[in-house]
Amino acid sequence: MFGKERVVLLISELLKDWPCTVVGDKLGVFVSGITEHSANVKQGFIFVVRKGASVDGACYIKEAIEGGAVAIVMDRSLNNCQTIGIPIITVPDSRRFLSYACARFAGNPSEQLSVIAVTGTNGKTTVTHFVGQILNRLGVRTAVIGTTGIFIDGKKIDYKAPDMTTLPVEFFQPLLRKCLDDGVTHIVLEASSLGLSTGRLDHCEIDIGVLLNIGTDHISEHGGTSNYINAKKKLVDKSKIFIANRDDEVCVKMTESIANKCIYFGTHSLSDIRVLREENLQLIYRNEKRDFPLSVPGQFNELNSAAAITVLLELGFELENIMKYVSELMLPEGRLQCFEQDGITVYVDFAHTPDAIEAVLLSLLGICKGKLITVFGCGGNRDKGKRAQMGTIASLYSSHVIVTSDNPRSEDPHLIINDIIQGFHDDFNGVEVEPDRRHAIHMAIALALDGDIVLIAGKGHEKTQQTSDGVFLFSDQEEAKKALFHRQVNQGRNLLSNQFTDVN
Incomplete structure (x- = not known):
């Protein structure tokens, strides 16, 4: 649907790999888009109904049909659905279907990109920008997506989307498509706990996941500490390679039974990439000490920088080439x-x-x-x-x-x-x-x-x-x-x- 790799699907093609029941026919109709917001429905769209904390999408079905919807997807039965005139498709989970369908429409762009996702209570924005800055200096076309906006090769771009750390799937997947079409090869994104728990990254392949720390923010929004940690752990489980803060005991516990490769950074003696605070700041990697010429202030930024360096190492870059640009790292807007x-x-x-x-x-x-x-x-x-x-x-x-x-x-x-x-x-x-x-x-x-x-x-x-x-x-x-x-x-x-x- 989006960009050079425009995807055009019949409703029946979209449903063939997804468990569902259908009331009504007209499944041979082409679909031109998918949304969970009735105001965004255009001719040929599928409208996905979800029941939120304060708003039920079922209340907007009539508006969606008037806007041109060719099918309604929901995860519960609908009374009097025979009078609607378009197919009603019932799926086990509307949210997961929306994620799947948006990725499918965009041509599953994450499969062709190197995706790095960073989570943690603090430091996500700084680490994603640090990774992006070093990749750019190494000649890699990179997009950074997060709290401060969307940047391609360090330049902020205009992209119509909600002001969220991790974008909803109907905006996120088309953005990945746009980046791919623009020649971007690496995506560095912030994965918020709410973004993870609501499935915004469910159909995005994550090559490298990063866990910075676990604090107390957003715990009440998740209904408790365990739910908050479980939301973060979704990134641990879905990443091919995982990087975690060895100084944070909760991070260590979350990753100790991980099936995939896990690498640790920190000041702890068991860190794979270790920050050593002596007279001069140093970095230890494979038992070799190197000067760590960091110019940004704060001990927390020493760990943020170490996390970024670890990502670059796992992407296959040599430490010698990475360290050339560490002294040039700049904090993103609004950070010190x-x-x-x-x-x-x-x-x-x-x-x-x-x-x-x-x-x-x-x-x-x-x-x-x-x-x-x-x-x-x-x-x-x-x-x-x-x-x-x-x-x-x-x-x-x-x-x-x-x-x-x-x-x-x-x-x-x-x-x-x-x-x-x-x-x-x-x-x-x-x-x-x-x-x-x-x-x-x-x-x-x-x-x-x-x-x-x-x-x-x-x-x-x-x-x-x-x-x-x-x-x-x-x-x-x-x-x-x-x-x-x-x-x-x-x-x-x-x-x-x-x-x-x-x-x-």
Whole structure:
């Protein structure tokens, strides 16, 4: 259906390899597309009905037929289906059928691509971009797909799709087709726990899977820790080669009985690719020490880089050629993004979990010459258990904390903030509350003096803020730049005022 390898199928051809029952005839009709969104139905489409947490696709069957649907696929019976006039196809699992059909329509592109999928609570975006950057420098045409968008050879492309870390199959499979048609040979993608648990990668062949760490984020969305871990483990089971963090005990446990090849990276002595933190950072591979000339800050990025190097080694590249480009690695947008002016340094980072914000704060403490001022909040309609934890961590490592809103969504921002401040130490008096994130950022930067660092955590690359009143344009990076400019202007005014006073 998509690109050069356009696939045209009869309904009967699409169904021949799939268990189903059919009510109605007209199976000799050509199918031109497949979707689970009635608004996206065009003439010749199959409409797949799924029952979601809040919306039942069955309510939109009439709309889909009016849009040109030639068949309805669902995983339950439908009353009065004789009156619909098009075939009703019942399958055991609508979600899996959608995944299968989208891959089939796209010509099963993953079979012709080298696909690397990275999962973990923290670091997915950074590792995928690191892998992409080194592959590009080695002359390999590569696409990176994830939280910050879609990049081919380092350039962001426009592609109409939902703003999700792991894309739904009806967008993902055509994207793989597009990449293949554009000469891309390697795909590096972020595999979120929700993407894995909802089957978005079910019919995508994974050559190399990577497991970075297991934290606490998204546990409530999965209904518990075991469900969250099981979602991540789907990638372990479906990857031909697997790479895992030897420093993370949960990662080790998840991979200890793996049937396929498993390689470990980390600082642990049993790591296959080991990071050695001595006077100079070093990498040990096959008992040989090499200088590890990493320029990006943070010990967590040492492990992220080691994970990326391990991927390149498993793709067959020589370590000597890989290490030529390690010093050139650059963090993706919104990851420890740095702005400096008049002796103060502002970092914007996506850290929105307890593990991530602790790692970032520890890294900044190591280079901070003055106060460390932290601005952060927590998202609404998400794991409430992490809020007090993040408050505890922020108060432990920061000189001053301004608690604000993140993406409150439908929750009251004040209640989220109250959950956060429950975690602050009783003797910590350097905390302020400012629900307006814009004001909070400006307050923090106005407070900063020469040698201070301001960390704005939680939203990173994001360009919007989600509230109960809607979604609004908002960028931590842009607000930081504005605040630095206003600070400079105010300092200039104060200087002129002092000079004028001296003259008089």
